[in-house]
Amino acid sequence: MAAKAAKFKQEGNDLFKAGLFAGACDRYFKAEKADPRDPVYPSNLSAALFETGDYAACAEAVLRAWKLLKAKSDAKHDLIVRLSSRLAKALCYGARAGSITVSDVSTHEAAIEELRKASITGKPSTSTSAPTDDALVRVWDEWAAIRSEMVAYAQKGDACLGGLSRLPMFSKALYVPFGTDDVIDLTAGWGPGQDHPLKIDKLSVDMLSKLAFMFGGVGDGRHVLGTLCGLLDGYWKLSKAKQLQFKAHLTLLDIHDATLARDLCLFMLLHELATTKDATAKVEIKATLMYMFCGAAMPPYCYERLQALFADLRRRLTSTPTDLPGPIHVVSDSIPAILRIIDYWSKAPKTVRKMLANHESMSLWDRSGMAGPQSIPGVSAEFQRTIDDRVAAQREQIRNSILTMSDADLAKSKLLPAGTSVRSGRAMIEQNIDLLVDEMQKLIMPGAKTQTREATWYKMLKVFVPPKELLARHPSFEVAWKQVKEKGEMATMSKHKAWAHIESEWKPNITIFDPSHDDPHYFPNGDGYPDVSVDMFQIINQFHKFNIRDKRKMAFLDDNQTAWDVCSEFFDNVAAALKTLGNRVTLEFICGGLSEELAKMRFKGDVARPKEFPRKYTRMWLSNVPDYTHGPMNMILYEIPNLQDDPLAAVSCNVLLNTGAWSGDEEYMHTYTLLESRDIPRYLACRVITCRPVMEVLVLGTKPLPRPLTELATRDELTTWLTRVLFNTFIPGKSKPNPNNVRLPHNLVAFFGLLMYLHRAGYPGHWLAEFLTRVLSGRMVSDIAPYTGWYPIPVSERTRRVPSRAVRTDPWLVEFEMILATAYHALPFPVLLPADFSHDPDDMVVYEARVAPVQQFTTLPMLNENPYEPRTHLLFFRADLVSAAGAIRNLPSLFEGSASPAPGTLFIMTAQEHVQYQECIRFRLSRRRVERMKKESARWSMVAFRSGTGVLATQPVTIGKWVLKVDEAKEVEYQQILEELD
Structure with a gap:
C-alpha cells in the first residue's frame, strides 16, 4: 500500500x-x-x-x-x-x-x-x-x-x-415621469422579440407559491401592469388545485419619491376600478388613469378625482396601522417621502396654460429632422453603422413584401388609388417603390408619427379626446371633434372655443411635477414646469401593441381609433387581473436605491419590510437604471445575489442614456466590468443568458454559490483583474457630454462589495485577504495602469501593461478604514489592519459641512447638469502643506508614486452620505481619527471635486466647521472614548 x-x-x-x-x-x-x-x-x-x-x-x-x-x-x-x-x-x-x-x-x-x-x-x-x-x-x-x-x-x-x-454608492438622477419601453410582461420574457417564458402552468407547486418580481426602477409602472396581465393569463391555465397555491409578489422600487407616489396613485385608481360597480365612475376612473399616465393636462373631473385620492392616501398612510387596500403595501420608511410628494401635488399652484406651453408631442422623427431617428448626431461610427445596417435590412424586407404581394392582397391593400386596376397599380407601385418604402418605414420605426384623426386633434389642442360617454361635458369639443373626424381639420372658430375651454377648465397633470422643478439648484434656468417634449402617442401605441399581443393584427392604430379606445381596454385588463388574483398578489412599494435596498434584504437590514416578504426574486427588470449605476458590474454584485436559485430566474436591463456611445456589446460589457463577456461567468460566477445590451437587452442569471475553484479564474488572473478594477476606482477616466455620457460611479464601498461577492462565489479567503493587505500597506508594485482617457474603455485596455513600478495607495486608506470598521464583525476573511485603524463600527460617524460652490450649474447640454450629480470625490488636506487644486490636478502622478504631497497630509473619500454642492456635504469618518486631526492641525480642510472631470466643485471647509451628526443616546459613550485619546 x-x-x-x-x-x-x-x-x-x-x-x-x-x-x-x-x-x-x-x-x-x-x-x-x-x-x-x-x-x-x-x-x-x-x-x-x-x-x-x-x-x-x-x-x-x-x-x-x-x-x-x-x-x-x-x-x-x-x-x-x-x-x-x-x-x-x-x-x-x-x-x-x-x-x-x-x-x-x-x-x-x-x-x-x-x-x-x-x-x-x-x-x-x-x-x-x-x-x-x-x-x-x-x-x-x-x-x-x-x-x-x-x-x-x-x-x-x-x-x-x-x-x-447602508453605506452610499450612488445619488439620484433626474425625475422622468414617462417611460419609453414597450410594455413588458416578465412572465413572457423581456419584451417583443425577447421571449423567455416562465410557463407558469409547468412550475412546481413550491415555485408557484413564491413567484416574485422586482421592478427597479419601476418608472411609470407599465411593466408592472403588463406582468399582472401575464400572471392572470398564467393563472387561468392552472388547475384548481394549483390555483390555490398560486402567490405572486411584485416589488415596485424607485429612487425617486415622485415616481413611487405616482405609481401608488395609479394602483389605487386601478383597485378602485376593479371594485366599483358604478358605470359612470368606471369611465371617470379610466379617464383619470389615461390622462394621468399619458397626458400633460386633464379634465376637471379627473383632477378632482386625483385631489380626492391625495387626501384619501394621506389619511390611509398616516393611520396606525396603515389603511391601504388588500394587495397594496407601502414599506413604512418610504411613507414620509411619498407624503411629501402628495402634499406637494395637493398644493402646487400650476396652470394648464403654462403646462401646455411647455409641452410638444414630438416623435423621434420630429426631433431628428427629415433624416429620421436613424440619424443620430454624436454617436460612435460603429453604432451608426449598426443602425444603418438595420434600417437597410428593414427597407429591403418592406420592399420585398410590397413587390411580392399577390393580386388579391394588393387589391385589398390601401396602396392602390381608388378605381385603379391591379395591373396598372402594380406598375405605379414599382415606379414609386422608394417613396412607398419611406412611408411604410415611418409607420413601423420606433418613434414613428401616429397617423390617426386624434393625432391631428392633439397637434392642435395638446390633449386627448375625452371618452365618448363624457364628451357631452365638453360642448366645444363635440363640434371640433366632429369636424376633425369628417374633414381631417378643425375650423378656426372651433379651435378657439376648444382652447378657451381647456384654459378655463382643464388642469395640468400634476403628477408629472416634482419638487425639483421648483428648485433653482436643480434647474437654474427653469420656470417651475417640466419640459414635456414627449410623443404621447408613443405610449398609446405601446399599449395598443400590448393589447393585441396574442392576436394576428397589425400594430397600427386605425384612423378613427382614439387614445381612450386603447387605454380603456388596457386598464380594464389590468383591473381584471387585480380583481381575479385578489389576495394572491401583493404590490410592495419601496422608495430607495436599487442596489442599496437589495443589499439590505441580503444583509438583514430591511427591518421596515415584513419578514414574510421575499428577499429573492424570480425575475428582475431594471430598465436602464444600470446606465447610472455601473452597468453589468453592479448588476452582478448587487442584483444577481437576490435572484432565486432557479434556471428560469434572471435579471435584465436595456440601454437608453448613452446608446450611441458604444461601438458594440463587447465594449459595453468591458467598460463596466473590465472583462470580456465570455470571461464573466468564470470570474464572476454567473450566467450571461443574452448579451445584446446596446440594441436589445442584457439578461444575466445566477449560479449556485460557491462554485468549485476549477470553474473560477486562477489566482494570478483574479489578482490582475482586481488590481485593474481598484486602480480604475482610484483614478477614473473622463466622461463625455450627452448623448455619449458613460457613468462609472462605483466607489470603494462598491469595490469592497466586490470582495465580499467574490468570497461568496468561491474564491479562497486568503487570496482576497492577502490582496487587501497589499493595498493597506500604502504602496503596491504593479504593471497595471488605470485608464485615464475618455469613456468608453476600449477592449484593448484589457491586456495593457506598463513597466512595473511602485504606486501609492495611502491617499485612499482612510476610506478603507471606514468601510472595514463598519463591516468589521461581518468580514468573511481576516484582515491585518494598519496600527492607526479603528475596528469599532460605533466609531464611524457622520459629519456635515456647509459648503459653497465654485462653479455655476445648468441643465443645458454639455454643461454641469446639476449639483446633485453622483460623480463626486472628497479631498481632505492640510491647507498649510497642500494645495487642493494642485493635489486634484496631480492626482494621477500622486498615485504613480510622486513623493509630494507626503503621506498623512491628504486623503480622498469616494463615498459620501449626501452631496449638494450649494448647501452641504455629509461624510462618514472615524471620530477618533477626526479628533486626532484636530489636535494635529486646525488647517485640515475638505473640498469636493468631480471625479469624471477633476473640476473643483466647492470652497474648502476647515475641520473646525465640520458638525458631528450623532445619535444623542451614544454621546456619553463617545465622550468617554474621546477622554481616552492621547
Whole structure:
C-alpha cells in the first residue's frame, strides 16, 4: 500500500505545482487512505485544502497529521512548524468565514494548543520553506485575537452587514415621469422579440407559491401592469388545485419619491376600478388613469378625482396601522417621502396654460429632422453603422413584401388609388417603390408619427379626446371633434372655443411635477414646469401593441381609433387581473436605491419590510437604471445575489442614456466590468443568458454559490483583474457630454462589495485577504495602469501593461478604514489592519459641512447638469502643506508614486452620505481619527471635486466647521472614548 500511496502523492505534487489544487486534494486524500500511518499525506492534503479555501477540512487534516507526527520520535521540527502555521491560518480564515465554529474549536482545543506549543517551544527551524519564529508567533497571536472575537462575530455580524448595506454608492438622477419601453410582461420574457417564458402552468407547486418580481426602477409602472396581465393569463391555465397555491409578489422600487407616489396613485385608481360597480365612475376612473399616465393636462373631473385620492392616501398612510387596500403595501420608511410628494401635488399652484406651453408631442422623427431617428448626431461610427445596417435590412424586407404581394392582397391593400386596376397599380407601385418604402418605414420605426384623426386633434389642442360617454361635458369639443373626424381639420372658430375651454377648465397633470422643478439648484434656468417634449402617442401605441399581443393584427392604430379606445381596454385588463388574483398578489412599494435596498434584504437590514416578504426574486427588470449605476458590474454584485436559485430566474436591463456611445456589446460589457463577456461567468460566477445590451437587452442569471475553484479564474488572473478594477476606482477616466455620457460611479464601498461577492462565489479567503493587505500597506508594485482617457474603455485596455513600478495607495486608506470598521464583525476573511485603524463600527460617524460652490450649474447640454450629480470625490488636506487644486490636478502622478504631497497630509473619500454642492456635504469618518486631526492641525480642510472631470466643485471647509451628526443616546459613550485619546 505504501507504493500506491507514494504514487498518489507524486501525482498530487504534480497537480499542486500546476495550481490544480482540487485535483491535488483528490490524490492526497487517496494517498492518506492508502497509507493512513504516514503524517506526510494528511499534511500535504492540508496544504492543498488550504489553497482551495476549505479551511475547516484543512484544520482537520492538520490535526490528523499532528496526531501521527507526535507519536514519532524522529518527527521533523520543520514539518511541525509548517503544520502549526497552517493550522493557525486555517483557524483564522475558517472562523471568519463561518466554516469553523466556537464548538469546533472547543472540541479540538487541546490538540490545537498542543501543536502550537510544540512548534513554538521546539528548536529553531532550519528550513527556508518553514515560517520564522516571529512569523509563527504573529500568526498565532492573530488567531488568539480572532478566537476572542468569535462570539462578537456571531452576535454583531448581522448588524455590521446591515451597516455595510447602508453605506452610499450612488445619488439620484433626474425625475422622468414617462417611460419609453414597450410594455413588458416578465412572465413572457423581456419584451417583443425577447421571449423567455416562465410557463407558469409547468412550475412546481413550491415555485408557484413564491413567484416574485422586482421592478427597479419601476418608472411609470407599465411593466408592472403588463406582468399582472401575464400572471392572470398564467393563472387561468392552472388547475384548481394549483390555483390555490398560486402567490405572486411584485416589488415596485424607485429612487425617486415622485415616481413611487405616482405609481401608488395609479394602483389605487386601478383597485378602485376593479371594485366599483358604478358605470359612470368606471369611465371617470379610466379617464383619470389615461390622462394621468399619458397626458400633460386633464379634465376637471379627473383632477378632482386625483385631489380626492391625495387626501384619501394621506389619511390611509398616516393611520396606525396603515389603511391601504388588500394587495397594496407601502414599506413604512418610504411613507414620509411619498407624503411629501402628495402634499406637494395637493398644493402646487400650476396652470394648464403654462403646462401646455411647455409641452410638444414630438416623435423621434420630429426631433431628428427629415433624416429620421436613424440619424443620430454624436454617436460612435460603429453604432451608426449598426443602425444603418438595420434600417437597410428593414427597407429591403418592406420592399420585398410590397413587390411580392399577390393580386388579391394588393387589391385589398390601401396602396392602390381608388378605381385603379391591379395591373396598372402594380406598375405605379414599382415606379414609386422608394417613396412607398419611406412611408411604410415611418409607420413601423420606433418613434414613428401616429397617423390617426386624434393625432391631428392633439397637434392642435395638446390633449386627448375625452371618452365618448363624457364628451357631452365638453360642448366645444363635440363640434371640433366632429369636424376633425369628417374633414381631417378643425375650423378656426372651433379651435378657439376648444382652447378657451381647456384654459378655463382643464388642469395640468400634476403628477408629472416634482419638487425639483421648483428648485433653482436643480434647474437654474427653469420656470417651475417640466419640459414635456414627449410623443404621447408613443405610449398609446405601446399599449395598443400590448393589447393585441396574442392576436394576428397589425400594430397600427386605425384612423378613427382614439387614445381612450386603447387605454380603456388596457386598464380594464389590468383591473381584471387585480380583481381575479385578489389576495394572491401583493404590490410592495419601496422608495430607495436599487442596489442599496437589495443589499439590505441580503444583509438583514430591511427591518421596515415584513419578514414574510421575499428577499429573492424570480425575475428582475431594471430598465436602464444600470446606465447610472455601473452597468453589468453592479448588476452582478448587487442584483444577481437576490435572484432565486432557479434556471428560469434572471435579471435584465436595456440601454437608453448613452446608446450611441458604444461601438458594440463587447465594449459595453468591458467598460463596466473590465472583462470580456465570455470571461464573466468564470470570474464572476454567473450566467450571461443574452448579451445584446446596446440594441436589445442584457439578461444575466445566477449560479449556485460557491462554485468549485476549477470553474473560477486562477489566482494570478483574479489578482490582475482586481488590481485593474481598484486602480480604475482610484483614478477614473473622463466622461463625455450627452448623448455619449458613460457613468462609472462605483466607489470603494462598491469595490469592497466586490470582495465580499467574490468570497461568496468561491474564491479562497486568503487570496482576497492577502490582496487587501497589499493595498493597506500604502504602496503596491504593479504593471497595471488605470485608464485615464475618455469613456468608453476600449477592449484593448484589457491586456495593457506598463513597466512595473511602485504606486501609492495611502491617499485612499482612510476610506478603507471606514468601510472595514463598519463591516468589521461581518468580514468573511481576516484582515491585518494598519496600527492607526479603528475596528469599532460605533466609531464611524457622520459629519456635515456647509459648503459653497465654485462653479455655476445648468441643465443645458454639455454643461454641469446639476449639483446633485453622483460623480463626486472628497479631498481632505492640510491647507498649510497642500494645495487642493494642485493635489486634484496631480492626482494621477500622486498615485504613480510622486513623493509630494507626503503621506498623512491628504486623503480622498469616494463615498459620501449626501452631496449638494450649494448647501452641504455629509461624510462618514472615524471620530477618533477626526479628533486626532484636530489636535494635529486646525488647517485640515475638505473640498469636493468631480471625479469624471477633476473640476473643483466647492470652497474648502476647515475641520473646525465640520458638525458631528450623532445619535444623542451614544454621546456619553463617545465622550468617554474621546477622554481616552492621547
